[in-house]
Amino acid sequence: MIDIETGLRVLAGGQVEFIVVGGVAARAHGSARLTNDLDVLYRRTVENIARVVVALAGHSPYLRGAPPGLPFHWDADTVRKGLNFTLTTTFGDLDLLGEITGGGRYEALQADSTPVAVFGIEVRCLNLEPLIHVKRAAGRPKDLEAVAELEALLEERDRSC
Amino acid sequence: MAAISPPPVWRRARLGAMDVDRGWQRPFEPDPVIEAYKKDVDRTLLRENLKRDVEERLRDLMRLQRFAEEWRRAARRTFG
Numbered sequence: 277m278i279d280i281e282t283g284l285r286v287l288a289g290g291q292v293e294f295i296v297v298g299g300v301a302a303r304a305h306g307s308a309r310l311t312n313d314l315d316v317l318y319r320r321t322v323e324n325i326a327r328v329v330v331a332l333a334g335h336s337p338y339l340r341g342a343p344p345g346l347p348f349h350w351d352a353d354t355v356r357k358g359l360n361f362t363l364t365t366t367f368g369d370l371d372l373l374g375e376i377t378g379g380g381r382y383e384a385l386q387a388d389s390t391p392v393a394v395f396g397i398e399v400r401c402l403n404l405e406p407l408i409h410v411k412r413a414a415g416r417p418k419d420l421e422a423v424a425e426l427e428a429l430l431e432e433r434d435r436s437c
Numbered sequence: 438m439a440a441i442s443p444p445p446v447w448r449r450a451r452l453g454a455m456d457v458d459r460g461w462q463r464p465f466e467p468d469p470v471i472e473a474y475k476k477d478v479d480r481t482l483l484r485e486n487l488k489r490d491v492e493e494r495l496r497d498l499m500r501l502q503r504f505a506e507e508w509r510r511a512a513r514r515t516f517g
Contacts, residue, residue, distance in 0.1 A: 277502050280495055303498045306486035308479065310501050394492045401491075408465060424474030425483070427465065432483050 278368030281395045283314045286367065288397040290331025293319040295389045295400045297376060297407065302422065304392060305404045306429050309422060313362075313369035317402075319382040320374045325355045328372065335365040378413020379406060404430055 280300055287294055296304065299311025318328055329352050337350045340362045348354070355361070359374035375381050379402075389400040402410075408426045411419045486494055 277506050280499055300495070300498070303494055304491045306483055306489075306494060308482040308486060310505060311498070312502065312505075392491050394495060412465065412468075412471075420468075420470050421474045423468075424471045425478050427471065428475050428478040428480060429483050429487075432480060432487060436484070436487055 277312050278314045278370070280314055282367040283365075283370060284395060284399050285397060286331050286335060287316065287328075288399055290327050292327045292331050293321075293324045293382065294328075295382060295385055295402050296392075297373070297379075297385075297402045297410065298371065299422075301402045301407055302426060304394075304401050305407070305426070306433070307422070307425055309425060313371055315371040315373060317373045317376055317379070317382050317385060320359075322352075322356075325352050329355060332363075332365060332370075332372075335367060337361075337363045337365050337370070340364045340369060376410050377415075379410040404433070 278300075284296070294316040296315070297317050298313070298315030299307070299309065300314050302309065303311065318324060329350065333350060338344075339346065339348055342348070355372075361372040363370045363372060376385075379385050385402060385406060386400070388406040389402045391398050392401045404426065408423055408430065411423045411426065486497075489497070
């Protein structure tokens with residue numbers, strides 16, 4: 277489970293450059309599906325990695341599913357050496373993604389995301405069409421049902437315009 | 438000669454000097470599995486969601502998560 281509001285506030289409050297992708301982005305577009313984690317695509321610059329590290333430091337980030345007690349140090353070096361992190365935090369499960377299948381990195385998708393005002397802050401959310409594209413590209417069986425809903429959503433949105 | 442297709446509804450992402458086709462122009466290539474799933478999508482729910490703003494949609498998700506979590510806890514208490 278994820279406290280979306282807190283997660284977004286922590287990242288936005290830390291001036292982290294990120295784009296909301298995945299199930300929460302789908303939900304923001306109007307999906308009715310339940311999701312239990314927050315997926316964000318973060319910018320892999322030295323400055324932004326430093327901001328991510330500082331922003332999450334007080335929220336006990338740890339590798340999800342890993343046994344307790346591993347020598348996992350949440351610092352810039354760890355984030356630099358890795359790319360995609362599935363984390364547990366005090367506010368819930370956070371997928372911190374440096375790159376996504378079918379979409380690439382932050383810079384490639386920034387122009388295809390839109391700033392959204394929510395909970396009194398502004399966060400970038402991946403647009404619906406690219407969201408469908410990356411879910412299709414992921415090619416996971418569980419995503420096909422989600423893609424069907426997103427494509428139906430796109431049709432409904434167009435119809436209502 | 439056939440007319441050149443208009444620019445895609447979805448602009449191509451520019452990466453430096455390279456014009457990269459991101460492939461998310463509509464319409465998406467029909468996929469029989471996706472089309473089959475689409476028949477079961479509850480569109481009334483989607484239409485209702487489209488009437489809400491983003492914050493309402495996310496708050497609704499958080500309520501649903503809390504409900505699902507409570508339901509899981511109850512199931513664990515009851516069935517072990």
